[in-house]
Amino acid sequence: MIRPFSRQEALARGVTPRRLRAQDLWTPTPGVRSVEVPLTLLERACAFAVAAPNDFAFARATAARLHGMPLPQCLEEDPSIHIVxxxxxxxxRRGEVVGHRGLETRRVVEIAGLPVVSPADTWVDLGEYVGPGRPVGLDDIIAAGDAAANLERSVESxxxxxxxxxxxxxxxxxxxALPQVRMGSRSAMETRSRLMVVRAGLPEPEMNLELYSPSGDWLGMGDLGWKEERVVGEYQGVEFHSRETDRRQNEVRRERIEEGDWRYLEIVSADVFEEMARAVKLREIAVTLGRSPHLLRLHEAGPQFFAPAKYERPRRRRS
Structure with a gap:
């Protein structure tokens, strides 16, 4: 894609004002022209950067998407460009831009030549979307935290x-959420599967554990792994059930893992979000791990949108 350019840059190079008003040029933001329509978030961000102030960074949902951090669907489709x-x-003040302040308190990194608030600071900024009537819940924050920790290579960041x-x-x-953030998860659903298991009272799995046969042959990576019990849980998204080639590849992988003396458990979306399916799956996991299914905390294992009310700090009474 030919990079966007500013109106001033074009005039300085001898392009006439009439040419800049031609129908074959696009105006993605005032004062900027492009030969092609910016469609992706990155293309739109590059176009805005041409006319942006000297000291800014992409922030909030825009930064999270540029980093590849998972967000609820409504924020993934947010048409606005957020900057700080x-x-x-x-x-x-631009029609497509939502401005925020506080750049001096945030660390900035570079993505494709663009200034973007760091994954750790972006994770903290996602707190702005949390609360009654707002789109981000507790499990969303934990999933985004897992992704941010991977990018930062540390939860401590x-x-x-x-x-x-x-x-x-x-x-x-x-x-x-912070104590529940872990490194290693490669998707929001892997994170949600881990949370489901732990909330039910089962041992916490390692995320994306390397699997080896008893003879030392490498078998692959397991989404959720219990090394001592030699049990692996694999989250299977819709893509693994939509095409025959995908299903066959998954079957071959499962056979290889089971032949390597690992017990294989498949987890799908319904197991996480639907109460009856979740209970059945958790009992299966418990039995496979050698735990009593009667001790499971099934009522606590479902998705959580709010932090528990008992966790909130008591408010100071007025005298």
Whole structure:
């Protein structure tokens, strides 16, 4: 794609104002032209960057999407470009842009040449979307935290970013979520599967555990792995059930793992989100791990949107 360019840049190179008004050029944001329509978020961000202030970074949902952090569908489809500038600077006012302040309190990294708020600080910023009537829940925050920890290569980076803020929005949920964040998860559904298992009272699995046969042959990676029990749980998305070639590849992989002396458990979306299917799956996992299914906390194993009310700090009474 030919990069977007500013109107001033084009005029300086001898392009006439009439040519800049031609029908074959697009105006993705005021003062910017492009030969092609910016369709992806990255293309739209590149177009905005041409006309952006000197000191800014992409933030909030825009930063999370650029980092590849999982978000609820409504934020994945958010048409706005979110940016953050310094508190002392004027807020950017453009139709497609939502401006925020506080750049000086956030670490910035680079993606495709663009300034983007770091994964850890972006995770803290997602607290702004948490609360009654807002789109992000506890499990969404934990899933995004798992992805951010992978990008930062440490959970501690998230803790540092959270401690650095003074009363960030959603702090109660962020504080409650942080101890549940783990490295290794490759998708939001892997994270949700882990949370389901742990909340039911079963041993916590290792995420994306390397699997070896008794003779030392490498068999692959397991989404959720219990090394001592030699049990592996694999989350299977819709794509593994939609095409015959995908199903066959998965069957071959399962056969290889089971021949390597591992017991294989398949987890699908219904096992996480539907109460009856979840109970059946958790009992299967418990029996396979050698645990009593009668001790499962099935009522606690479902998805959670809010941090428990008992976790909220007591409010100070007025004298």
């Amino acid at each position: 500038t310094r508190t002392a600077d004027n807020r950017v 998230l803790a540092v970013a959270l401690r650095r803020r003074v009363r960030p929005r959603g702090k109660v949920t962020l504080d409650y």
